[in-house]
Amino acid sequence: MLDAPVVGLGLDIGREAARRAARQWPQHAFAVADLWQEWPVKNAAADLVLSIFAPKNFAETTRVLAPGGWLAMVYPGSHHLVELKDFFGLMRQHQGKGRHYTDMVRR
Numbered sequence: 001m002l003d004a005p006v007v008g009l010g011l012d013i014g015r016e017a018a019r020r021a022a023r024q025w026p027q028h029a030f031a032v033a034d035l036w037q038e039w040p041v042k043n044a045a046a047d048l049v050l051s052i053f054a055p056k057n058f059a060e061t062t063r064v065l066a067p068g069g070w071l072a073m074v075y076p077g078s079h080h081l082v083e084l085k086d087f088f089g090l091m092r093q094h095q096g097k098g099r100h101y102t103d104m105v106r107r
Contacts (some may be wrong), residue, residue, distance in 0.1 A: 009046075011039060039064060048072065 008028035018030040052074040
């Protein structure tokens with residue numbers, strides 16, 4: 001658990017990703033964490049949670065967001081990594097994923 005106030009905290013399950021981010025943005029803090037588990041963040045400590053192509057753990061997001069805080073979420077669209085899908089048959093987009101996220105947030 002981080003006790004010192006920080007302007008930005010990045011969480012990633014990849015150790016190397018956290019190291020690279022820390023070198024790139026030394027003014028922020030970075031930690032290795034499994035986003036499906038409890039995050040190493042105090043309750044109601046975040047004014048903004050930014051989720052970019054990351055697992056959507058809405059229970060933890062709710063726990064760490066301060067009252068009036070914001071969630072900004074980025075998820076892949078229908079043409080995300082289309083080259084991999086078209087050439088290799090990889091990266092299938094699930095139908096209705098955006099609607100699924102919206103439904104999960106409203107719970």
